[in-house]
Amino acid sequence: MEVKNREYIEEMVRELKASGTNVVVGCLDEMINWGRGNSLWPLTFATSCCGIEYMAVGAARYDFARFGFEVTRASPRQADMIMVAGTITHKMAPVLRRLYDQMADPKYVVAVGGCSISGGPFKKSYHVVNGIDSILPVDVYIPGCPPRPEALLYGMIQLQNKVKAQKFFGDVNRKTDKGDAEAGRAHRKDR
Amino acid sequence: MEEIIFIEKERFHDAALKCRSEGYDFLRSLTGMDWGEEGLGVVYHLENTETAGNIVLKTLTRDRENPQLASVSDIWKGAEFNEREVFDYFGIRFIGHPDMRRLYLREDWSGHPLRKDYDMESNPLRMTNEETADTTQHIEILKDGSVIKHREVLFDEDEYVINIGPQHPATHGVLRFRVSLEGETIKKLDVHCGYIHRGIEKMCESLTYPQTLALTDRLDYLGAHQNRHALCMCIEKALGIEVSERVQYIRTIMDELQRIDSHLLFYSCACMDLGALTAFFYGFRDREKILDIFEGTTGGRLIQNYNTIGGVQADIAPDFVAKVKDFIRYMRPTLKEYHDVFTGNIIMQGRTKGVGVLSREDAISFGATGGTGRASGWACDVRKRHPYAAYGKVKFDEITFTEGDCFARYMVRMKEIEQSLDIIEQLIDNIPEGDIQVKMKPVIKVPEGSYYAAVEGSRGEFGVYLESRGEKYPYRLKFRSTGLPLVSAMDTMCRNAKIADLIAIGATVDYVVPDIDR
Ligand code: SF4
Numbered sequence: 030m031e032v033k034n035r036e037y038i039e040e041m042v043r044e045l046k047a048s049g050t051n052v053v054v055g056c057l058d059e060m061i062n063w064g065r066g067n068s069l070w071p072l073t074f075a076t077s078c079c080g081i082e083y084m085a086v087g088a089a090r091y092d093f094a095r096f097g098f099e100v101t102r103a104s105p106r107q108a109d110m111i112m113v114a115g116t117i118t119h120k121m122a123p124v125l126r127r128l129y130d131q132m133a134d135p136k137y138v139v140a141v142g143g144c145s146i147s148g149g150p151f152k153k154s155y156h157v158v159n160g161i162d163s164i165l166p167v168d169v170y171i172p173g174c175p176p177r178p179e180a181l182l183y184g185m186i187q188l189q190n191k192v193k194a195q196k197f198f199g200d201v202n203r204k205t206d207k208g209d210a211e212a213g214r215a216h217r218k219d220r
Numbered sequence: 221m222e223e224i225i226f227i228e229k230e231r232f233h234d235a236a237l238k239c240r241s242e243g244y245d246f247l248r249s250l251t252g253m254d255w256g257e258e259g260l261g262v263v264y265h266l267e268n269t270e271t272a273g274n275i276v277l278k279t280l281t282r283d284r285e286n287p288q289l290a291s292v293s294d295i296w297k298g299a300e301f302n303e304r305e306v307f308d309y310f311g312i313r314f315i316g317h318p319d320m321r322r323l324y325l326r327e328d329w330s331g332h333p334l335r336k337d338y339d340m341e342s343n344p345l346r347m348t349n350e351e352t353a354d355t356t357q358h359i360e361i362l363k364d365g366s367v368i369k370h371r372e373v374l375f376d377e378d379e380y381v382i383n384i385g386p387q388h389p390a391t392h393g394v395l396r397f398r399v400s401l402e403g404e405t406i407k408k409l410d411v412h413c414g415y416i417h418r419g420i421e422k423m424c425e426s427l428t429y430p431q432t433l434a435l436t437d438r439l440d441y442l443g444a445h446q447n448r449h450a451l452c453m454c455i456e457k458a459l460g461i462e463v464s465e466r467v468q469y470i471r472t473i474m475d476e477l478q479r480i481d482s483h484l485l486f487y488s489c490a491c492m493d494l495g496a497l498t499a500f501f502y503g504f505r506d507r508e509k510i511l512d513i514f515e516g517t518t519g520g521r522l523i524q525n526y527n528t529i530g531g532v533q534a535d536i537a538p539d540f541v542a543k544v545k546d547f548i549r550y551m552r553p554t555l556k557e558y559h560d561v562f563t564g565n566i567i568m569q570g571r572t573k574g575v576g577v578l579s580r581e582d583a584i585s586f587g588a589t590g591g592t593g594r595a596s597g598w599a600c601d602v603r604k605r606h607p608y609a610a611y612g613k614v615k616f617d618e619i620t621f622t623e624g625d626c627f628a629r630y631m632v633r634m635k636e637i638e639q640s641l642d643i644i645e646q647l648i649d650n651i652p653e654g655d656i657q658v659k660m661k662p663v664i665k666v667p668e669g670s671y672y673a674a675v676e677g678s679r680g681e682f683g684v685y686l687e688s689r690g691e692k693y694p695y696r697l698k699f700r701s702t703g704l705p706l707v708s709a710m711d712t713m714c715r716n717a718k719i720a721d722l723i724a725i726g727a728t729v730d731y732v733v734p735d736i737d738r
Contacts (some may be wrong), residue, residue: 088504
């Protein structure tokens, strides 16, 4: 698969890194992030239609293992990222939050499909959360209803880029849970 | 328009018993209603499985504060979950029901959302974890007419209760079970639904008819065509529209392709749940071929949005016929490969044969249609019972088994793939010329009345009950879920099985959770 626009992202990453990083730590960072970025293991999590497309991405034709997403983990304690594929309802929201809390840092969230971004076709329902970013901090949004497998892959690769651009020492390795929810909420307000 | 027999609530239980003794043993659908001034009530669709005759009953109560009706869960087991749904949606308590809890919404939810006077803002998102109650309520009416409430214990203090789900890879989505174990043996199973309850039925009441169509695809996404077909058929029936023969053929072919797609996914997931990962990739590999065909004509892979009221969205793609034929030619030998890889495997047979048996009587009583019912020996195929679209014109066998165990349920679906291929083969060369869309007015208003239409979905009868007051929005739109009866039968199937069998049973019953919760 050809991912367009990669060069400019990589350029951006280089620029970000170049400004004011210690040489030793910077090199170590790069190495660790190379490892982290290329082996993000998602949690087996899907609530509805988008989840089937997500499964298709994991199966024979699209096969996300090619990009290092290797296997999905059924336990949140072993997962690096959660792909929120499907509608999140009021009853599910605390469960999703709990799953997120159980994941080890550093952890990432991808909102897949209209439902998890904004409530999608069910925005007006009495029982659907209008966007998971009100309860979790979201790293990548993949729109669609459901997004095509190619879109899912593109979104996942964008997440890899994000991981590779992060500072590991002194930043994500120190990150605590505190403030995540607030971050999510604040972020939502200024949208 | 259907004829509905009204029965006073005081006499309703006796009348229902009489219907049952006259042979109406299958409760097709049970719909809660809010008729505003008139009161709250329930509509029952019954079928006689011998004669395929149908009757529709209704009853109502004028009391909106404390509405109570007689339960029929002692007559049809399938009513148990449906009545809980009605309680959840409308607040009607059923007297004689053993377990009057909410079915979908949280215990601390206030109000009943499908009532017309429900305030949509009254329940903000709660992030507190939900407490699961170990007790429930049973309402009984005494001889002198007074009503007493009993507290029923679901799980005892010293029972060993295990929680499975809502986030568990083997529950195929967000279903949750609580299981009481003795050693490894399941003593009792309690199903918790609602983790993907999207409130579709309520939403439909403020959408125009063409808008409601989009939501059906997202119910059971592995039966997207069929669901939408059912709703279109129901509205067409109400409007008195005849779709062209071309549309009928196309819809039939699409429905069957969808069925194969769903059964392939069933195969993949069932195999994966039982530990055969390679088979999972086989199923998905071949499923992509069908999705390609869908994509060529409809533009969508999983969700196609193809049927419209009075026709279909677009004519079939120029290469549709050729591609479908290619697929049939490819699929037949591949099926043999499937069987070689998995069906004969001794571990697989050991884990499925004689496990999770559902008797024919129970299947009918629960209304467990589709592959599950047919594996128990109940010929419940809507395509045969009430032929629609082009099904009257094709020859195919209705696959039935008698064992009712996991293996039979698996085999029914595998054999149905062959039948679906046969059906498509008979139609694909003879698609008649004609219009693909009947001309419709921009605003569709359905004449007053109530209508029911059903199709054979990928996992059973998918029905649509529509009540219209002559407006451009439906007054009430209810979807007969294919999955709800299946999960309501889970307790019966799992009792005295081992905990590991729960996975095999769940996999072969093949429910799709958003279709249960709607
Ligand atoms: S975005 Fe669309 S496809 Fe995805 S879960 Fe929501 S309704 Fe289903």
